[in-house]
Structures are given as C-alpha cells and as structure tokens.
Amino acid sequence: MRKVRPALLKGFDQEFLPQDQLQFDALLDLIRRNFERYGFLPIETPSAERIEVLTSKGGTEKEIYALSRLAAPEDEEAAAKGALRFDLTVPLARYVAMRERELAFPFRRYQIQRVWRGENPQVKRGRFREFYQCDIDIIGRETLSYLYEAEIPSVIYAMFKDMAIGEFCIRINNRKLLKGILQHFEVPEARASEVLRALDKTAKEPEQAILGELGSQGMAAKAAAELYRIITARRESAETLALLTDLAYRNESYTQGLDELGKVTDAARQFGVPDTAFAIDLSVVRGLDYYTGTIYETTLSAHADIGSICSGGRYDDLASYFSNTRLPGVGISIGLSRLFARLKEANLLRPPPRTPAEVLVTMLDADALARYLAIAAELRERDINTEVYLERAKIGKQFEYASKKGFRIAITAGAEEFGRGTVKVKDLASQRESDVPLGEVAARVKQMLDEKVN
RNA sequence: GUGGCCGUAGCUCAAAGGUAGAGUCCGGGGUUGUGAUCCCCGUUGUUGUGGGUUCGAGUCCCAUCGGCCACCCCA
Numbered sequence: 001m002r003k004v005r006p007a008l009l010k011g012f013d014q015e016f017l018p019q020d021q022l023q024f025d026a027l028l029d030l031i032r033r034n035f036e037r038y039g040f041l042p043i044e045t046p047s048a049e050r051i052e053v054l055t056s057k058g059g060t061e062k063e064i065y066a067l068s069r070l071a072a073p074e075d076e077e078a079a080a081k082g083a084l085r086f087d088l089t090v091p092l093a094r095y096v097a098m099r100e101r102e103l104a105f106p107f108r109r110y111q112i113q114r115v116w117r118g119e120n121p122q123v124k125r126g127r128f129r130e131f132y133q134c135d136i137d138i139i140g141r142e143t144l145s146y147l148y149e150a151e152i153p154s155v156i157y158a159m160f161k162d163m164a165i166g167e168f169c170i171r172i173n174n175r176k177l178l179k180g181i182l183q184h185f186e187v188p189e190a191r192a193s194e195v196l197r198a199l200d201k202t203a204k205e206p207e208q209a210i211l212g213e214l215g216s217q218g219m220a221a222k223a224a225a226e227l228y229r230i231i232t233a234r235r236e237s238a239e240t241l242a243l244l245t246d247l248a249y250r251n252e253s254y255t256q257g258l259d260e261l262g263k264v265t266d267a268a269r270q271f272g273v274p275d276t277a278f279a280i281d282l283s284v285v286r287g288l289d290y291y292t293g294t295i296y297e298t299t300l301s302a303h304a305d306i307g308s309i310c311s312g313g314r315y316d317d318l319a320s321y322f323s324n325t326r327l328p329g330v331g332i333s334i335g336l337s338r339l340f341a342r343l344k345e346a347n348l349l350r351p352p353p354r355t356p357a358e359v360l361v362t363m364l365d366a367d368a369l370a371r372y373l374a375i376a377a378e379l380r381e382r383d384i385n386t387e388v389y390l391e392r393a394k395i396g397k398q399f400e401y402a403s404k405k406g407f408r409i410a411i412t413a414g415a416e417e418f419g420r421g422t423v424k425v426k427d428l429a430s431q432r433e434s435d436v437p438l439g440e441v442a443a444r445v446k447q448m449l450d451e452k453v454n
Numbered sequence: 455g456u457g458g459c460c461g462u463a464g465c466u467c468a469a470a471g472g473u474a475g476a477g478u479c480c481g482g483g484g485u486u487g488u489g490a491u492c493c494c495c496g497u498u499g500u501u502g503u504g505g506g507u508u509c510g511a512g513u514c515c516c517a518u519c520g521g522c523c524a525c526c527c528c529a
Contacts, residue, residue: 006464010521062455063527087529119527120455126529133529197527308529335529364487399489414487428489 011121011129014337019406023352024340027163028112031134031334034159035110038151040136043109045091047116048082053094056321057289063118084116088135088333089290089318096139097322105141106148110134112336125307126338137331139318144328146260149294149314150267152332156298156310157273165348167301168309170273171281172237174261175291175313177244178282180254185227191217199231200285203304231282237265240280257293264294292316296332306342310334354406357385358449362398364414371418375411375441382442384449402428409445 008015016024036042048067055064067082085091088111096107112134121128136155138148153170160168178196187195198213207228214224233243244258261280268278286295291313298310312332319327343349359379361372372388379386387407389398395412402410413423423441426433427448436444 007520115529117528122523124523128529131529311529333529338529362488395487396489401489403489410488412488416487424488426488431489433488 009129011119013121013123014128014130019352019354020344022354022356023344023349026352027340027343027349028132028134028336030162031159031336032110032112034155034162035134035136037158038108038136038155040108040110043095043111044113045085045088045095045111047114048084049091049094050081051083053322054083054085054090057090065116065118086117087115088113088133089137089331092135092137092139093319093327094322096327097319097325100141100323100325105139106144107139108136109139110136123341126335126341128337131335131337134334134336135331137318137329139327139329142326142328144330146263146294147267149260149264149330150271152296152312152330153268153273153278154271156296156332157277160298160309164350165300165343166303168277168298169301170278171284171297171299172261172265172268172278173280173282173284173286173295173297174257174264175293175295176253177257177261178285180249180251180257181227181230181282183251183253184249185219185223187217187219195219196285199227199283202228202232202283233282234279236275237278237280240282241265260293286311286313290315294330303342303346303348306346309339309342355387357387358407359384359386359409359411359445360398360402360405360407361386361388361411362395362402363389363392364395364412366392368413368415368418371413375413375423375438378442379445382446384442384445409448411441411445 032042051064051066064086065084066080067084068080092109092111096103112132114130115133116130118129119127136152138144138151140148153172156170179192182192182195194217195214198210198217201213202210211221211224211228214227215221219227230247233240235243241258241262244261265278265280269275281297284295284297286297293314293316295313296311297308299308300306310332312330314328314330316328317326318329319325340349359376361376361379363369363372376386376388389401399410407428410426410428411423412426417423417435420435421438422435423438424433425436425441425444425448
C-alpha cells in the first residue's frame, strides 16, 4: 500500500514530544495560576466566529482563514459564514456584548486559547499560523477606573517574577500623550500612524534611518531631531514625568495623556511594582487600531533580541461595533507559543519532569499481576503517580523504559520477594535498591520522593 | 505580496559527471531477575517532482513544488 507522507502544514507545526509538552504545560499553568491569583475568571469562546463579527474592525481579511467543507458545492463555499478567530479580543467584545446583562462588571476574564493568522510564519522568531494567546482584560460598563490600568503591571510583575527568567522591564506609554506630541509637531492626522510606526523602531534601527523616515513623512529636519530626542529619552520614570511637564505642550491630548501617565505609574508603585521593573518609554507604540490610552510592552533586560513578551493597553470602547453600551477596558496579551519557543531557545526554561508518573512497577512475573496492580493502587491512593509495565518483556528492557521515560523509582518483585513479604524499591538516579516490607512500600516511596525534592 | 538561500535515510550531513555513504536514532543480541557506557548484527532511499544535456546525472540546464531567511505586519 502506498503510504501517505507524514508531514505538517506550514505554520501549523507546533506539536511537541511529550517532554516538551510537559514543559509547555508548566508555563501555561504558571500563567493561568497568576491570572487566577488576581481574580480573573476563565472563559473560552468557539474557534470560529461569524465573518462579520471578526471583520467588524476591518483591515484584517488578508490573514483570516474562512471555513468551508471540502465537498462544498461552489455556491455554498461562496456563502461561507464562518472563519477562524485571529485574536481573542474581538471574540471577547462579541461575548460581552451578548451577555452584558448576565456578567458582573467590571468584568475580569482570562482566556487561553489558540488563534490563527495567515501570515508568513518565521519559526526562528516564534511566529506561527496557529498559536496560543493568553489574554486578560478588565471591562467596565460606561466607566473604568485608571486604577485597573495600574493593576495590570502588577499582574505582569507577579507573573514574570514567578517565571524566573531574569530581569524584565514593563515599559509604559500613553497614546494620548503621543497624539499630543505629534499635534505639537503639527504632524497631520493622515501621517500620524506612519510617524508612530517609524518611532516604534527606535530600538531596532539607527537614528539616521528613523530621522530619514520622519523626513519622508514631511517633518522638517530640526523638528524630527527634536521629536526623536524626546521619544528616546531614557530616564527614571519620575524624571521623565518632570521632563514632560517642563515641555508644557499646550494641547488637550498632551495634558490629559501626561496626567494619566503620572497617575498610572504612581498607582502601579502602590500596587507593589518596584521602580526597577517598570519605566516610561515614549517609543512604545503598539496596536494602533485598538488602544486609546495607557499602553504596555514588557521585555527581558538581558534578552532584548527576544522582543516583547507581553503587551497590551487601554481602550475606550471595546464593543462599539456590537453594542450601544460604552464598554471601556484594559488588557494584555501574551503570545504563549512565541514566548515558549523563544525562552526555550534561550535556554531560560526550567527542565520539566520527564514523566508525570514518579514510580514504575515492573512486571517480573506475569502471574503476579494482581499483586503489582495492588501495589500501584495503594501508591495512587496516597497520591503518588504510578504506572505499571504491562507488556511481557525482559526486566532489562523494562528498566531501560523506566530510564528513558524518566521515572524516579522502580519497584520490582518476584517469587523470591513475595515469599519474604517484601519488594525491591530502586532509586533510578542513584541506582540504590533496597528490600522493603510490603506494608511499608507507600510510606517508603513517599519518603524517598520528599527527600529528592530538597 | 517582494528579494536572497536551500531540498540526499526518521534526524544531522558526506559523495566536486562514473557502484548512494557515515554518524545518530530505531530493532535484535552479548545464557538464569536490573537502565544511561561498551561490543556485535540488522532495517531505512523513485537523491522533492517533471523534463532536458550526456555513453553515464545526487552532481550540469530548464520548469515546478516545498522549506528557510529578510522586508511588511504583528504574538
């Protein structure tokens, strides 16, 4: 029979060997645990949504995968109603708009699910067509206190501290402030997004390249240089605020943005985020379509090349396309697939357990199966994850299996041991083996496992 | 979508126009009931696909498909 070549689809290639999956799951669990610590509630939404819901914001068709059956007749295909979601924010907006009357506001939810984008994948940078996002958002009804904007850095801080992947910096900026600055430099509205995009590259590109870009957007050389200087000033956040206050640009957007930035950073400190972990950074631009106020971007201090590991911001009205109620919100997103890929590449992840089970009960004598199963049952009763080797195989092969899979303890017993009322308990790492009376097996295994942790 | 690089065993790669190989992995063995080392044996290929040049093509030429990288954008 002709075999089908086992192969994956470009960009749909994130599957792991069990050992890597365990490591991935550990990272996911850590993120979830921290979200829950702050009282965020879990939700999931369907993988596919109505096309008009997904495209309500416009401009994203290119990367959206539409749904259609393989055997669909042409007319049906043309009428495809559904498509795979490309982020978790649009589905959230739809979700909240649909359930406004049942939810408790401010609504705090976390969502950890896959999303799909038809862009060119770049494996080395952790970019795929199917990937996990971990989002938290806080949605208010009509109003939402700036204090929630200050709470977000606190969640980020707790989470990445827990991850123990080195020093990181939560860089904070404000879209209104940026808008005010551009207004001051008389950048026309139509050119604003191009200018911001250019400023967003200050970390990657040399000054000359950016000044050139600003010039081609119509800025005078002197103004461009001045703008560049302000945007790239790196100071303690208090100093940056003082500097911005001194500039005293006279427009509403600037004044309001500066006020918000001051209040949010001040409050973040009260939430316990140390000054070493955050900074005001005017070159952070982020999500031009979404955010209207505070924006965040987090990077690792020792691994700038990894880029942003978590980003988000405040928006005035989440569900304006779906509801008349004004729903302001603030949230962040972690690209988990990307984060995992990059952290693993940089060797920053803790090694995972090699198997979820700690004990392997070998089968030396198939006739004694009942006794092996009884030992395993007793261990599981005591919350010790245990596997029984059920294939008839030479004992050497069973130990090889135990070693490869990473069990910590193997239990072996045959007629000889059972005759004495004992079993052999072996620590696989140290290769030490001892006889243990049947009644004490669980207690002894538990003791060995506890010792190893310390 | 635009530009550059690359397709040989499951994986990493040799073979510079003349019989397709190595390492690794995987499987078996090294006499009674103990794994990571070592030794022996073994499986694996329409050289991405199609055409052309040649006595002869993995190698040269053309086309095509696939992959990687950069740009755009973003997680």
